[in-house]
Amino acid sequence: MSAHCPNCQQLLTHSDAGFDCRHCGSHFGEIAICPDCHQPLQVLKACGAVDYFCQHGDGLISKKRVTFIPDVAES
Template sequence: MSDNQCPKCQQELDWQGYYHCHSCAGDFVKVGFCPDCQAELEKLQACGAANYFCNSCNELKSKSRVRFEFQPKNLVNGRA
């Protein structure tokens, strides 16, 4: 089973440049939070690998420790 489940109906989300739920027609983005201070992390993507940086702690965070949450696409950081 995938970790990419709709937060509304728990159905599998499809990737379309963002996460989409065909069951409830919701669009979501996956947001990472710092395991130490709970601040939203900045995703750094290079050479096919993703790293997560916490601006509050001023350090990289291990993906295995990051807390991920699906949030409605239109509400995250003012993105529509």
């Protein structure tokens, strides 16, 4: 999945810290989305590990399956 910068419409680069726009330098947080029901996942952080939990019936989601989208409301 690809995400685009809301400021300049360029492709965003995803890293562990979120999304960055190499074009205009904007940084965005990330939102974890359930691959099954496409609702935001609850992020559970424990002992350095992060788990993603779907509150809509899909349970724990492996990070490999999580879809990340930029949190464009945050600047």
